[in-house]
Amino acid sequence: MPAARRLVLSLVRRQGVSIAAVAFAGCMVGPAYAPPKAPVAKAWTAESGGAAHAGARIAPAWWTSFGDPALGRLVALARQENLSLQAAALRVVQARARRAIAVGNLFPQQQEVTGSYTRSRRSANLAGAGSVAGSTEGSGAGAASGAGRSTDSWSTGLDAAWEVDLWGKYRRSIEAADAELLAARASHDDVLVSLLAEVATTYVRVRSLEERLAVAADNVEAQRDSLSIARVRFEAGGTSELDVQQAKALLHDTEARIPDLQIQRRQAVNSLSVLLGRPPATLDDLLGPPGRVPKVPPTVAVGIPADLLRRRPDVRRAEHAAAAQSARIGVATAELYPSFQLTGSIGLSADEAAQLIEGRSFEALGGPAFRWPVLNYGRLVNNVRLQDATFQELATQYRNTVLVAQREVEDALVGYLRGSEQVESLSQSVAAANRAVEISLVQYREGATDYTSILNAQQAKLREDDLLVSTRAAVALSVVGLYRALGGGWER
Secondary structure, eight states: OHHHHHHHHHHHHHHHHHHHHHHHHSOOOSOOOOOOOOOOOSSOSSOOBTTEEETSOOOTTGGGGGOOHHHHHHHHHHHHHOHHHHHHHHHHHHHHHHHHHHHHTTSOSEEEEEEEEEEEEOOTTSTTHHHHHHHTTTTTHHHHHTTTOEEEEEEEEEEEEEEOOSSSHHHHHHHHHHHHHHHHHHHHHHHHHHHHHHHHHHHHHHHHHHHHHHHHHHHHHHHHHHHHHHHHHHHTTSSOHHHHHHHHHHHHHHHHHHHHHHHHHHHHHHHHHHHTTSOSOOOHHHHOSOOOOOOOOSOEEEEOGGGHHHHOHHHHHHHHHHHHHHHHHHHHHHTTSOEEEEEEEEEEEESSGGGTTSGGGEEEEEEEEEEOOGGGHHHHHHHHHHHHHHHHHHHHHHHHHHHHHHHHHHHHHHHHHHHHHHHHHHHHHHHHHHHHHHHHHHHHHTTSSOHHHHHHHHHHHHHHHHHHHHHHHHHHHHHHHHHHHHTTTOOO
């Protein structure tokens, strides 16, 4: 037994060392990956400076710039409980497991311990077995032939097969798995960025609708007062019933706005509940009493366009997807070359279980083999072409993703800058509309004008009040969209 073992181990050692040396010294076929060139502007075309600081570092926890504690509570809960974010985290775990599987292919791909027991009986009526038994009747030859006897067979062993990674097929597979793992992490970060922006967007909508409800309620009270004045004058004979009916029409029209705003708010809160990973609820414990649209920060850091290549998770994901596909070209190219394999098996075999541990029961085999699918070259070459075309597609998608990212930043930036100017003008318009209502009421009481002037003034006031709130909300949403376009919020 020692001599047999030394023979097998010597054979495996000689072949394993020589082939391993070739494997680790072997080349890696396929292209060496280089990031695709993407068109990136040198600076933002929207006006920077003042409210928007180009080149400044983007705040990771950007939602704190609104100074709203309720928004901070919602963001913290969403990071912990959102189900889409948890699913994205599980996809990272899957990608990590796939990489471990790819690394395992560098070692013997087939490794198994075997064991078996069989019991067999040879038929006494087999041709040859019976004649032998008949011709030697009385001499015991029939028994010697094994006819009609039962035999046992015991065996156990270890089988292994190792395909040498001579052309880098398995190393390219690991390279692809590494890139896929990075892409999965970038996807998780992208889900997080979108989640935080969606929470902030929905929160701004809720506060905007609450403030618009307050505006509608204030205008309802003012219009009820105007209706009372019109009734008093009508009953005193100072005006016609037309004034009363006009006042009623405006009042009921304004009251009809309130249910629609309440519906929208309820739907927004329901959306917010789902983002927080819970069934639709009132969220009163998190939102608190009705509030106002969060104030936008006076300044926003926007960095430079080149920052998007490392900050935006979707840009990084697109780049890693292209890297993974580049490695797959090498995997497909390696199939064009012959593959070399080292196989071996050692074991014990005996007719009786007690003999299984004896040295004479030891058996072994081993040797190299190669495979070269020369007749499949048409299929293999076209597979290389397929993988290369797929890489070109992903590289093109990466460049497009970079362009879209820059466009989204520009759109949000101009919305923030020009929207702030619009808010200033509307604030003055609201002040003028309120003053016009006061003047028209005084003149109507004194009989210097008819009710039409009050009607027009109150309609303008309602419109301007509501538009100011909506515009302030739009500016806040532009800031949220800007941070989302900049890729803020994923930093750990």
